[in-house]
Amino acid sequence: MNKITKDKITGLASLIFGLSMLWYFIPNWVVMKTAKINNHTFPDTFPKIASYMLVILGVVLLIQAFYNEAKEKRSGTAAAETKEKAEKLPFREAFRRFRSSEAYCVIVTALAVLLFNFLLSRVGYIWTGCICSVLLLIAFRSKKWYHYVIVIAFTFFLYFLFSRILLVKMP
Amino acid sequence: MLQMLGAVAASLFTWQNLLFMNLGLFAGIIIGALPGLTATLGVALLMPMTFGMSMVPGIVLLLGVYCGGIYGGSITAILIKTPGTPASAATALDGYPLAQQGRSGYALDAALKASTFGGIFSALVLIFVAPQIARFALSFSAVEYFALSLFGLTIISSISGKNQVKGLISGMLGLLVSCVGIDPINGTSRFVFKTDLLAGIDVIPAMIGLFAITEIINKSRSVFKDTGTMQAFSSKGIPGREFWSKWVNLLRSSAIGTFIGAVPGTGATTASFLSYNEAKRASKDKESFGKGNIDGLIASEAANNGVTGATLIPLLTLGIPGDTVTAILLGAFMMQGVTPGPLLIVNNPQTIYTIMFSLLVVNVFMLLQGKFFVRIFANVTRIPVALLIPILVNLCMLGSYAGNNSVFDVKLSIIFGLVGYLLTLLDVPLTPMVIAMVLGDICESNMRRGVNMASGSYSIFFTRPVSLVLIIISVISLVYPLIRTLIEDLRAKKTEAVNGGEK
Numbered sequence: 076m077n078k079i080t081k082d083k084i085t086g087l088a089s090l091i092f093g094l095s096m097l098w099y100f101i102p103n104w105v106v107m108k109t110a111k112i113n114n115h116t117f118p119d120t121f122p123k124i125a126s127y128m129l130v131i132l133g134v135v136l137l138i139q140a141f142y143n144e145a146k147e148k149r150s151g152t153a154a155a156e157t158k159e160k161a162e163k164l165p166f167r168e169a170f171r172r173f174r175s176s177e178a179y180c181v182i183v184t185a186l187a188v189l190l191f192n193f194l195l196s197r198v199g200y201i202w203t204g205c206i207c208s209v210l211l212l213i214a215f216r217s218k219k220w221y222h223y224v225i226v227i228a229f230t231f232f233l234y235f236l237f238s239r240i241l242l243v244k245m246p
Numbered sequence: 247m248l249q250m251l252g253a254v255a256a257s258l259f260t261w262q263n264l265l266f267m268n269l270g271l272f273a274g275i276i277i278g279a280l281p282g283l284t285a286t287l288g289v290a291l292l293m294p295m296t297f298g299m300s301m302v303p304g305i306v307l308l309l310g311v312y313c314g315g316i317y318g319g320s321i322t323a324i325l326i327k328t329p330g331t332p333a334s335a336a337t338a339l340d341g342y343p344l345a346q347q348g349r350s351g352y353a354l355d356a357a358l359k360a361s362t363f364g365g366i367f368s369a370l371v372l373i374f375v376a377p378q379i380a381r382f383a384l385s386f387s388a389v390e391y392f393a394l395s396l397f398g399l400t401i402i403s404s405i406s407g408k409n410q411v412k413g414l415i416s417g418m419l420g421l422l423v424s425c426v427g428i429d430p431i432n433g434t435s436r437f438v439f440k441t442d443l444l445a446g447i448d449v450i451p452a453m454i455g456l457f458a459i460t461e462i463i464n465k466s467r468s469v470f471k472d473t474g475t476m477q478a479f480s481s482k483g484i485p486g487r488e489f490w491s492k493w494v495n496l497l498r499s500s501a502i503g504t505f506i507g508a509v510p511g512t513g514a515t516t517a518s519f520l521s522y523n524e525a526k527r528a529s530k531d532k533e534s535f536g537k538g539n540i541d542g543l544i545a546s547e548a549a550n551n552g553v554t555g556a557t558l559i560p561l562l563t564l565g566i567p568g569d570t571v572t573a574i575l576l577g578a579f580m581m582q583g584v585t586p587g588p589l590l591i592v593n594n595p596q597t598i599y600t601i602m603f604s605l606l607v608v609n610v611f612m613l614l615q616g617k618f619f620v621r622i623f624a625n626v627t628r629i630p631v632a633l634l635i636p637i638l639v640n641l642c643m644l645g646s647y648a649g650n651n652s653v654f655d656v657k658l659s660i661i662f663g664l665v666g667y668l669l670t671l672l673d674v675p676l677t678p679m680v681i682a683m684v685l686g687d688i689c690e691s692n693m694r695r696g697v698n699m700a701s702g703s704y705s706i707f708f709t710r711p712v713s714l715v716l717i718i719i720s721v722i723s724l725v726y727p728l729i730r731t732l733i734e735d736l737r738a739k740k741t742e743a744v745n746g747g748e749k
Contacts, residue, residue, distance in 0.1 A: 078673070082409070085672045089415045096422065106434040115702035116694040118429035118436055121686075125421040132418065136411045177467040184466040184635060185664065188459060191643045192660050196653045200644065208636035215469050215632035226636045233644055241298035243648045 093129030270310025278318020285315025355483030368555030424686025459663025503552020
């Protein structure tokens with residue numbers, strides 16, 4: 076994704092979020108019942124200012140992105156998008172490549188974090204910590220047995236530290 | 247004063263404080279030495295450990311992580327040309343060539359000593375300057391506080407990141423997050439969505455999400471990548487006489503670091519590059535910079551550690567965090583039931599002086615740990631990322647839970663982490679968002695108090711001198727980058743036209 080596309084997405088998201096705040100979230104989710112007692116500022120004053128700013132900044136960013144795009148086109152410096160023909164790979168090969176890619180690692184880590192949240196209140200910290208850590212190591216294809224021992228030991232160490240020393244009530 | 251010093255020494259030199267300080271330093275150096283993990287992440291990860299502690303040991307532990315994290319980045323910058331933290335990027339320019347020449351011990355020793363010098367210089371400035379600013383700030387009313395928080399917000403948004411508009415968008419998102427919960431003036435609820443958000447979004451899970459989870463997801467991208475070849479370790483350090491012959495460079499760089507650190511929104515990376523350039527400009531041997539000139543390394547390290555004490559100046563005196571680490575520290579203070587600001591220094595001088603002096607002691611211990619454990623720290627880079635990720639995920643999740651013993655906070659930190667990661671993909675800086683989350687409450691409540699004081703008129707912010715000056719600076723900081731871009735465009739067009747005419 077190039078810079079201009081990123082700017083366009085950010086600008087558009089800011090604009091949409093700002094407008095949805097102004098038209099939906101602020102009118103529906105800011106309680107104004109007792110606000111009239113204080114007659115100069117209201118609970119929605121500040122969120123409204125921030126939302127209007129988001130709308131304005133979104134528009135500015137969009138204008139900036141389109142201006143930069145036009146400027147690049149004029150000067151002919153726009154990076155020629157080389158549309159390479161997608162290499163057709165057999166599914167197994169494509170999957171093998173994906174499993175060594177950055178995207179795979181990011182997805183696996185994000186899923187592990189979500190799984191942690193799902194399991195925490197259901198099976199408690201120790202099981203959650205051990206399951207997530209071991210699954211992450213398996214997903215990262217760690218072959219060393221002592222890595223598994225280290226992460227499990229670390230889970231127990233953290234449990235001991237927080238529950239016994241820092242006196243946190245663990246799930 | 248002597249009586250105060252005695253009391254400070256008595257409360258600082260307890261075995262708990264010294265133990266936690268050293269543990270924090272050790273952890274901070276290790277985190278800093280791991281490429282991709284920053285001092286901010288270190289402070290965010292270890293903050294939950296301070297929940298059960300009293301204030302001084304807790305803050306001292308976090309200061310140890312902060313200083314150690316900034317120094318730790320230099321170890322990998324020198325040995326594998328991969329700065330552990332962005333603040334050490336300038337260190338790699340000359341540190342790595344020195345290591346290639348077989349002088350890694352020399353470079354590491356110089357980095358350690360320069361870091362210690364910068365850190366102590368900054369701590370001394372903090373000790374002498376902070377009380378004066380706090381005394382001045384005592385006369386501030388809601389109007390000045392609003393202007394001050396506005397100044398903090400705008401300057402951070404304008405400086406951080408390559409695109410100022412994106413910085414401001416990030417800041418506005420942070421302000422909206424700070425609005426969640428009970429309204430500070432009227433007491434009505436806002437954006438609670440039938441959830442547990444009545445008390446607002448807790449800063450700790452939000453910060454763990456935005457900094458720790460985002461950084462961990464980013465770090466996971468390098469699971470299958472090679473960490474680079476480590477240069478051989480040599481034990482011969484820099485001779486004392488040679489080091490002290492660089493005193494002008496040391497003083498200049500520490501002063502730059504301290505000045506930069508005291509300005510909200512700048513930070514250690516800016517300071518180290520600025521000092522590096524200044525050292526190069528002042529040097530008679532400019533060509534050797536980038537090829538292993540020790541002056542470049544000293545300048546970078548003295549400056550980036552020079553930032554550490556200075557960033558605490560706006561935090562402790564005005565209650566305004568200048569960067570992400572101090573925003574997290576503010577969260578740690580608040581967790582202990584203490585709100586930093588001028589009143590804290592006046593009403594509770596012993597605690598605050600203890601914290602300020604602890605920064606001096608932290609730097610002395612950093613020198614000792616760096617001397618004795620440098621080999622251990624250097625080997626940290628050998629830890630595979632695949633092993634690191636599960637450990638960090640565990641620490642993050644437990645940290646966000648432990649603040650309020652709440653599984654809901656874990657959910658919050660995950661949401662912030664995923665949103666933070668998406669924002670970084672779009673090049674939206676996260677620092678303004680965090681600072682705005684912390685400053686939002688101060689900004690809103692003081693703005694509304696000021697307007698209510700003036701019976702609904704916003705002109706009150708322009709009639710008081712301090713407030714007016716701060717608002718003018720805020721506007722300049724917003725407008726200046728736009729004007730600069732326009733001028734650069736015009737100049738480029740002019741040059742193009744001249745070149746076209748010549749042809």
